[in-house]
Amino acid sequence: MEGAKVIDQQQFRDKLANVDKKGKRLWIFPKKPKGNFYNYRTWFSWFLMGLMFSGPFLKLNGKPLLLLNVLERKFIIFGMVFWPQDLNLFALLMLTFVLFIILFTVVFGRVWCGWACPQTIFMEMLFRKIEYLIEGDANQQKKLAEADYDFNKIWRKGLKHLLFWLMSFIIANTFLAYIISLDELWLMVEDGPAAHLGKFMALALFTTVFNFVFARLRELVCIFICPYGRLQGLMLDKNSIVVAYDFVRGEPRGKVDKSDPSKKGDCIDCKLCVNVCPTGIDIRNGTQLECVNCTACIDACDEVMVKINKPKGLVRFDSLNGITLGKKFTFNPRNIAYSVVLVGLFSVFLFALITRKDIETTLLRTPGMLYQKTETGKISNLYNIEFVNKTFRELPIQLKLVEPKGEIKLVEGNDILVEKESVGKASLFIEREPSEIKQISTPVVIEVYSNGVIIETVKSKFNGPVFINK
Numbered sequence: 001m002e003g004a005k006v007i008d009q010q011q012f013r014d015k016l017a018n019v020d021k022k023g024k025r026l027w028i029f030p031k032k033p034k035g036n037f038y039n040y041r042t043w044f045s046w047f048l049m050g051l052m053f054s055g056p057f058l059k060l061n062g063k064p065l066l067l068l069n070v071l072e073r074k075f076i077i078f079g080m081v082f083w084p085q086d087l088n089l090f091a092l093l094m095l096t097f098v099l100f101i102i103l104f105t106v107v108f109g110r111v112w113c114g115w116a117c118p119q120t121i122f123m124e125m126l127f128r129k130i131e132y133l134i135e136g137d138a139n140q141q142k143k144l145a146e147a148d149y150d151f152n153k154i155w156r157k158g159l160k161h162l163l164f165w166l167m168s169f170i171i172a173n174t175f176l177a178y179i180i181s182l183d184e185l186w187l188m189v190e191d192g193p194a195a196h197l198g199k200f201m202a203l204a205l206f207t208t209v210f211n212f213v214f215a216r217l218r219e220l221v222c223i224f225i226c227p228y229g230r231l232q233g234l235m236l237d238k239n240s241i242v243v244a245y246d247f248v249r250g251e252p253r254g255k256v257d258k259s260d261p262s263k264k265g266d267c268i269d270c271k272l273c274v275n276v277c278p279t280g281i282d283i284r285n286g287t288q289l290e291c292v293n294c295t296a297c298i299d300a301c302d303e304v305m306v307k308i309n310k311p312k313g314l315v316r317f318d319s320l321n322g323i324t325l326g327k328k329f330t331f332n333p334r335n336i337a338y339s340v341v342l343v344g345l346f347s348v349f350l351f352a353l354i355t356r357k358d359i360e361t362t363l364l365r366t367p368g369m370l371y372q373k374t375e376t377g378k379i380s381n382l383y384n385i386e387f388v389n390k391t392f393r394e395l396p397i398q399l400k401l402v403e404p405k406g407e408i409k410l411v412e413g414n415d416i417l418v419e420k421e422s423v424g425k426a427s428l429f430i431e432r433e434p435s436e437i438k439q440i441s442t443p444v445v446i447e448v449y450s451n452g453v454i455i456e457t458v459k460s461k462f463n464g465p466v467f468i469n470k
């Protein structure tokens with residue numbers, strides 16, 4: 001018996017639920033889930049989808065709440081503008097986010113995948129629901145797929161795919177609005193495709209990709225494509241809380257033996273937990289890479305347990321140690337170490353964010369230029385100066401030469417005005433009396449002011465002809 005169980009338990013490792021022996025994809029028709037967890041997930045997903053679809057309409061100080069304009073390399077997060085110059089902040093934020101995901105996964109397994117990942121939310125709560133509505137539950141879907149094309153099949157498939165394209169188009173528009181902003185999107189609609197050909201092509205491409213992902217790829221994204229899913233094996237340990245089958249209570253599985261009910265465990269081998277699984281796996285084989293923690297199997301099994309008068313929770317959120325040793329979750333040294341690093345990283349990020357300057361200045365000597373002698377006999381160096389204005393207002397800029405003794409002269413005009421959310425450039429000379437030049441290269445320090453308030457200090461070098469002083 002024990003030997004037979006070992007063979008049985010290992011069989012699932014040799015094959016994928018959605019691929020046949022010849023390597024051909026097997027289409028998964030998951031049974032429509034129902035139960036408490038499914039209801040909670042539905043409400044939560046409505047909340048998340050509401051947030052996502054309303055996001056482009058939300059503004060703070062007249063600016064989008066979230067704008068990820070990778071094309072112009074401009075990002076607005078909660079009303080704050082970020083530029084490529086803020087790469088350090090992005091790097092810190094990404095690092096903190098990755099560590100947060102790792103810590104979260106170590107403790108709570110793949111809850112993100114089943115409850116908050118846009119792929120699962122759209123797939124299970126939008127596209128799948130449309131499918132259930134038009135084609136019916138798993139068995140009806142299977143029958144329809146096997147049937148020849150007749151009026152019934154054509155209108156159901158036709159309507160489903162029409163709605164899939166429509167949903168993909170709406171998602172693609174929302175996605176694009178996060179990249180180019182809603183105002184730009186409206187402009188695109190008003191001016192027509194000819195005036196914004198590139199953006200319309202992007203919209204068509206996004207729509208096609210989304211439709212392909214939700215109509216065809218489906219669970220393959222979670223199983224083969226998503227790198228986060230592939231890393232599960234590294235992150236989970238015996239204390240991680242995951243969707244798990246209580247094999248201590250459930251085995252040996254099988255139909256209840258009425259003559260001696262104690263011969264069997266609580267699992268009646270009804271396979272309902274398998275039938276509802278959107279990735280087609282059997283959770284009774286233990287934690288698997290394919291499990292996205294969607295909890296559909298918990299609901300299915302709880303319903304069975306109620307029917308056979310057994311306590312709910314044969315499949316539940318628990319850790320391996322929780323099931324085998326009855327141990328409740330405790331923070332182990334690894335979790336504590338992750339938490340400490342996470343808090344540290346987040347503190348550094350917050351500090352960098354709070355102390356972030358409104359304007360970022362870069363001062364560089366013009367490449368390929370040596371010093372020049374002016375008509376008045378002074379020695380000058382030419383510089384390029386660049387300002388990144390991260391605010392939503394115009395900023396007048398004044399420059400003060402702190403070191404060495406000399407004078408700043410702008411190449412064009414007398415004032416520098418940097419437009420809001422933009423990069424301003426100017427060229428300037430630093431002029432010095434030859435008698436003041438004591439070395440070939442002298443450090444230069446310039447203070448940058450706006451409206452009389454010092455914003456930052458920039459440094460460079462001044463090159464001069466030392467032989468003049470000899």
Ligand code: SF4
Nearest residue numbers: 267268270271273301
């Ligand atoms: S739903 Fe529950 S009882 Fe039925 S096979 Fe799955 S674990 Fe066993």
Ligand code: SF4
Nearest residue numbers: 277291292294295297
């Ligand atoms: S095993 Fe359960 S929780 Fe995991 S994906 Fe399948 S139904 Fe969802």
